[in-house]
Structure formats: structure tokens, C-alpha cells
Amino acid sequence: MPFPEITRLSPNCDATVPHERLGVVFHHSVIPFDETIALMTDPARKVSYHCLIALDGTRCTLVPDDHIAWHAGVSSFQGRAGCNAFLLGLSFAGDTYAAPLTEAQLASTIEWLAPRWVRHGWTLAWMTDHRQVAPGRKNDLNPVEWDRVIAPLKARFGEAN
Numbered sequence: 546m547p548f549p550e551i552t553r554l555s556p557n558c559d560a561t562v563p564h565e566r567l568g569v570v571f572h573h574s575v576i577p578f579d580e581t582i583a584l585m586t587d588p589a590r591k592v593s594y595h596c597l598i599a600l601d602g603t604r605c606t607l608v609p610d611d612h613i614a615w616h617a618g619v620s621s622f623q624g625r626a627g628c629n630a631f632l633l634g635l636s637f638a639g640d641t642y643a644a645p646l647t648e649a650q651l652a653s654t655i656e657w658l659a660p661r662w663v664r665h666g667w668t669l670a671w672m673t674d675h676r677q678v679a680p681g682r683k684n685d686l687n688p689v690e691w692d693r694v695i696a697p698l699k700a701r702f703g704e705a706n
């Protein structure tokens with residue numbers, strides 16, 4: 546059974562330039578699922594992710610993949626500044642320093658990634674988190690939880706497979 550998926554489109558995005566979709570920046574939202582959706586759909590906040598994953602694995606699409614969500618801010622990756630233009634934003638509801646990611650969140654991540662991995666020809670080198678693209682400014686994810694995200698991706702999508 547796939548995890549439930551809902552859509553609550555956020556106005557906080559840029560639809561005029563096509564998204565390059567070269568990979569993914571993982572985030573945590575600190576606050577719970579419903580509160581995160583409320584914040585991300587508030588035009589005054591000017592922030593958004595492409596997708597938010599609840600503790601039970603339910604996914605909420607906030608911005609379509611072909612639009613630019615405003616998730617990374619001042620950031621750089623693979624020698625390029627401005628990650629919003631070329632990396633999708635996937636966030637876990639909750640705070641990875643306060644509680645570990647749930648098994649449902651990890652499984653739902655694989656489910657969200659799998660079709661995109663094939664469609665866009667992604668590699669592990671293009672998976673990162675907010676802490677790594679905005680060092681010293683952002684701390685999500687907890688490095689211990691980042692390892693729990695990347696390990697199943699290596700097993701599922703790694704170069705050996």
C-alpha cells in the first residue's frame with residue numbers, strides 16, 4: 546500500500562523559470578505536519594518545499610516539481626550557488642534533533658524518490674541536506690538522521706545496483 550498523498554499548493558514558488566531537477570535537498574521543518582503546511586501556504590512567509598512527509602509517511606505536495614520552491618535560501622552545492630533553481634526540496638515534519646525520523650518517513654521517501662530517480666537519472670552525489678548546502682546557517686538534518694536517510698538510498702539506488 547502506497548502512503549497517502551495530499552496536495553496543498555503554495556503560492557511561495559517561482560513558475561517562470563523551469564526547474565532543472567538535478568537532485569534533492571532534504572530538510573526538517575521543526576514544527577508538526579499541519580503547522581508546516583499552514584506556514585508554507587502563507588504568502589507572507591515566502592517559504593515552501595516541494596513535498597513534506599508526515600510522521601506516518603503521508604506526503605503533502607506543496608509545489609509542483611517543475612516550479613521553483615523557496616526552500617534553500619542562500620546556498621551552494623557542486624560549485625553552484627542558489628540551490629532552489631536546480632535541487633528539489635523534500636522535508637520531514639518534525640525536528641531531527643528532538644526525535645529520530647520514523648520508519649514510515651524513510652519508506653515514504655523511497656516511494657517519492659523512486660520514479661523521479663529513474664526519470665531524472667539521479668545519482669547519490671546529487672542528494673544533500675540543508676546543513677550541507679548552507680553550512681553554519683542551517684542545521685537540518687541532524688547528521689545521525691542524514692545517515693539514516695542516505696543508507697537506504699545507497700542500498701536501493703547505489704552504483705552497485
Ligand SMILES: [Zn+2]
Pocket residue numbers: 571572573616675683685
Ligand atoms: Zn531546511
